[in-house]
Amino acid sequence: MNKAEQRHQLIRALITKQKIHTQTELQELLIENGVHVTQATLSRDINLMNLSKIREGEHSYYAINTGSTSKWEKRLEVYMEEALYMMHPVQHQVVIKTYPGLAQSFGSILDALNFPEIVATICGNDVCLVICEDKEQAQSCFERLKQFAPPLFFDR
Incomplete structure (x- = not known):
């Protein structure tokens, strides 16, 4: 721990x-x-x-507070549904591809959520790079983020 x-x-x-x-x-x-x-x-x-x-x-x-998710988690769910184009773990990072102009919003939400796996986020126009400590942390972060994505997103 x-x-x-x-x-x-x-x-x-x-x-x-x-x-x-x-x-x-x-x-x-x-x-x-x-x-x-x-x-x-x-x-x-x-x-x-x-x-x-x-x-x-x-x-x-x-x-x-045991009853509800945080406002940032709700916001992440909305962005995953509306703006996520692709998400994939690569080495010690998770690459999040969004529709144009929305990557920085993903970065802001992830920064606010303060997930322990995330060291930093770097965002451009349509890509948010989530940097983790190592490959295992990146995979853990990817699995956590998948929980916020629409159910059929990864079955396409």
């Missing part, structure tokens, strides 16, 4: 055990547990983990 996964596991345990009202409060609890994290990283973790704020009277607290 890598550092991010360990941190996510601790965050889940903390918010399940007690009501945490702010990012600062969560950050302090992580530090008490030996995990030092910047506010920016914590904010990304909250987004990536799809945590929600639950309102209780005048206060709100973090909770695990």
Whole structure:
């Protein structure tokens, strides 16, 4: 298990055990547990983990959102359906071919999703190059992205 996964596991345990009202409060609890994290990283973790704020009277607290996919996942599904032309793993990369003018949107969505396999995205007009650490990570990323593609896309 890598550092991010360990941190996510601790965050889940903390918010399940007690009501945490702010990012600062969560950050302090992580530090008490030996995990030092910047506010920016914590904010990304909250987004990536799809945590929600639950309102209780005048206060709100973090909770695990189990019911729905994130807005970025929904957006990726739409783009896969509307704009994906071809997707293929190549060595330590995944090549995403789109209709003209839409590749940068794919890159932005993938950057926002912050998948652990993705090191970076480089996008032009109709190609988004997804760079991964190695061939295995690229294949894992490809398999994850396939889940967002229309069911018959790879059966053509």
